[in-house]
Amino acid sequence: MNTELWVRKDDLSATRLRDAGDTRLAxxxxxxxxxxxxxxANNITYAAFGEAMNYWQFFPTGEEGWGTIPVWGFATVTHSLHPGVAVGELLYGYFPMASAVVLTPERLSPERFTDGAEHRAALPAVYNQYFRSKLDPLYTAGTEDIQALLRPLFITSWLIDDFFADNGFFGADPGVALLSSASSKTAYGTAFQLAQRDGIEVVGLTSAANKAFCESLGCYDRVLAYEELDQLAADTPCVYIDFAGNGTLRRAIHTRFANLKHSASIGGTHVDQLAASGAGKDLPGPRATLFFAPAQIKKRTTEWGAQDFGQRMVQAWQAFTAKVTDPRAPWLRAEHHDGAAAVQAAYAAVRSGRGDPRSGHILSLSRGG
Known part of the structure; x- marks a missing residue:
């Protein structure tokens, strides 16, 4: 029996558990x-932009109005009708919020394969790859929780940093990089990368409650509460990297900073304000632009080659995880939520933005609560 968590597309607070039989394998x-x-919060962003960016299309439910949010994690092959994939293999990749998944492996290599399901053919290739842990260069046994929590987010962080460097910070170098939702994992992964660049002051914007946490990370040059924008000079050359999706904050930044060079929208941790977080044609300064990680991946793999791209990413990932898991001052601890009821409760908590920023949520519908 396969247990799935469905979410109402037009009301992300509404969830439903569905017990589906095992699909017969072809x-x-x-x-x-x-x-x-x-x-x-990254997964909540997938849901919030589910229609606009086709996230609902990866694992369609077949029922109008209901979707399955894609998540990153680990899975073990239990049945195989493919000669190149063995029962017992551990895979890392993009899965539905469910206890099992059926995949159609194609383009196999020792390190990975692609899901060849017809309905995924037109979707971004980066989400259709499954890494075979035995030879996956980013895999380390015993750290699956950290990998599931941070690997997809950090790759986005690494690409954001690379995108801004690739574009000369749009003329804000030297200058300031403003990061909203600074306590979020994608934000502090980006800050970790930006902090290694000369000429860029990395300023984290967060709630007053999370200010001390952000300061403790050591990757921000300055941390300001959202109401403290006036501590930065209005003529500061800056770029805005918006992880919050808070339309009110975006307007305040565009209005205050006359020398704002670029405004990038990454996601929406403030889900209830996403309606106000659109491109903002009426805002002063540059138009807010949605950052799409697969586009930067495609650009860099073309320019650098896939092998060089992979090597650079592995080096950055290893440096980041060494910092995050430093036993003297770890940035993150995993909390496990096993079973249908626990998964529903954890989803509700993450969607509402509640919880300790040091906690990372690891869920399982295949393990009983």
Whole structure:
């Protein structure tokens, strides 16, 4: 039996558990038990932009109005009708919030394969790849929780940093990078990368309650509460990297900073304000532009080659995780939520933005609560 968590597309607070029978495998398919997956604000962003950016299309429910949010995690192959994939293989990749998944492996290599399901063919290739942990260069045994929580977010962080460097910070170098929702994992991953660049002051914007946490990370040059924008000079050359999706904050930044060079929208941790976080044609300064990680991946793999791209990413990932897991001052601890009821409760908490920023949520519908 496969348990799935469905979410109402027009009301992300509404969820529903569905017990589905095991789909009969066709030749060339595999079934994998989804052992665990991370749930972060990034996944809520997938849901919030589900229609506009086709996130609902990866794992369609077949029922109008209901969707399955994609998540990142680990799964073990339990049945295989594909000669190139063995039962017992551990996979990392993009899964539904469910206890199992059926995949159609294509383009196999020792390190990875692509899901060849017809409905995913036109979707961004980066989300259709499954990494075979035995030879995955980013995999380290015993750290699956950290990988599930941070790997997809950090890759986005690394690409954001690279995008701004690639564009000369749009003329704000030297200058300031303003990061909203500074306590979020994608924000502090980006700050970790930006802090290694000369000429860029990294300023985290957060709630007053999370200010001390952000300061403790050591990757921000300055941390300001949202109401403290006036502590930065209005003529400061700056770029804005918006992880919050808070339309009121975006307007305040565009209005205050006359020398704002670029405004990038990354996601929406403030889900209830996403309606106000659109491109903002009426805002002063540059138009807010949605950052799309797959586009930067495609650009850099073309310019650098896939091997060089991968090596650079591995080096950055290893440096970041060493810092995050430093036993003297770890940035993150994993909290496990096993079973249907626990998964529903954890989803509600993450969607509402509640919780300790040091906590990362690892969920499982294949393990009982």
């Amino acid at each position: 030749d060339g398919q595999i079934r994998a038990r989804i052992d665990s997956f991370a749930l972060t």
